[in-house]
Amino acid sequence: MNKNQLINFLTSLSEKETYYKKNPNHISSFYDKLEKRNIKTFGEVYSFSFDAEKEKQDNNKDITNLSQSVQFQISRQTRFSNVPLHVHDFVEMNIMYSGEATALILGKEIKFKKGNVCILDTNVPHTIKPLGEQDILINLIIQKKYFDTTMLSRLSNNGIISNFLLDAISNTQKHDKYIIFDCQNSNLLLNLVENLLCEYYNPSFCIKDTIDSYMILIFIELLKSHQENETSSYKSSNKIYIGEILQFIEKNYSNCTLESVSKEFLFHPNYLSRYIKQGTGLTFKEIIQKQRLNKACSLLKNSDLTINEICECIGYKNETFFYKKFKEHFNSTPKEYRDSNLSN
Incomplete structure (x- = not known):
């Protein structure tokens, strides 16, 4: 898949999206299969598991030739669909590829704009309000062990600044929170995301190593953005x-x-x-x-x-x-x- 084919795939309405556009109040039957959990201050919420999410993607007729990575899945957020409040047992990375979105995370309304990246830890009650036709949100669902065995373990050997930023991000999350990266000025990030998606949707030789490499580059770009934004914030206060x-x-x-x-x-x-x-x-x-x-x-x-x-x-x-x-x-x-x- 080349980038023109990718853009066409991402922007074209799927059968499900066409249906949801005509039936804006419809709730997918997928949620009937999910368990519910009682979360303090939020009441009953749906509980997503990595296996259930993987099964949903494997059965999605709108997506073909997916990589069968055990620890990693990528999907495009279905536009016009209603997503109930939920938690999950995996780490989720949301990348706003184009347009904008409104998320509700831990009861707080947050606006995503193009280039924003949100990483959600496990057990964080959240939802995304229905997206419009021009709003493309990429979802990466990642088992927690992926960060330990593949990405962060390799990044942590890069130097003290990587270690410091990773620790800072980890402390910010406290393992039950989220963090948002503002990468609106990073053309490189979106280019890396496009390359990742092209490989993922049309897997080729050494697909696992290729995807892992792109993920490391994406995370490095997030760290750079975090560093630049923090530096800018401190400079504005003369520190x-x-x-x-x-x-x-x-x-x-x-x-x-x-x-x-x-x-x-x-x-x-x-x-x-x-x-x-x-x-x-x-x-x-x-x-x-x-x-x-x-x-x-x-x-x-x-x-x-x-x-x-x-x-x-x-x-x-x-x-x-x-x-x-x-x-x-x-x-x-x-x-x-x-x-x-x-x-x-």
Whole structure:
């Protein structure tokens, strides 16, 4: 499927949408098969399971050639349809591809615009009001283990700024909430989403790896958007966002010091030390060490550099100290780590 075919598929009315457009009060019989749960302050709500949602998609005649990924499903929100208040046992990512939508999440009305992305954790009561013909909302339903085994586990090795943003997002959600990313200015995000959908609806060679790769790129774009929006918000209040400091450290980890970073951001070293600790839960030295060890892992897996050369490259002058810290952090020596990754 190419992008022109994708756009035609996304914008054309399906049989169900044509029916719902003519019968705006109709409620799908799909909900008759679902269990209900009593949620405090919300009363009885429908409970979606990943398996039930997968079965619905597999039986959807409007979609063909779907990837049979066990942990992952993609669908387009059916326009004109009424969706009752519900919860689910999977993580849901809503991407507003075009138009706009009105969601009701935890009793709060929220407007989605093109480029907005909402990630809902499990057990969050929510619904989407009926969409109009120009409103295209893409739904990704993802089992929670997918984040642990595939995406976040790989992103977490990218560096301290990724770790910090992932932790920040996780803390925002508190595992029973949601987070909205404002990516309205990101043409790259929508391009990545289109590529993902083209692959998903017309699976080709190495489809699972391809989809996983696009998901990682999409999540990186969400992290970048989160970083940029937080930076902009802090600048408007004449403050420095901690993410900017971590980004600087990540780029200069091999030779920066507390004093040099303080000078860069016009802070007193003692104040910067407290600011970093308060914002990340780690000391400056711990952050530097974490970034150096992450880089060491990358070099051990992806280069032919000797361990001594890697030690020098990441800023450790004492090889014995490097071995000690690596062993403490990864419970293996650098050589054992390299050998185990070469054998995989």
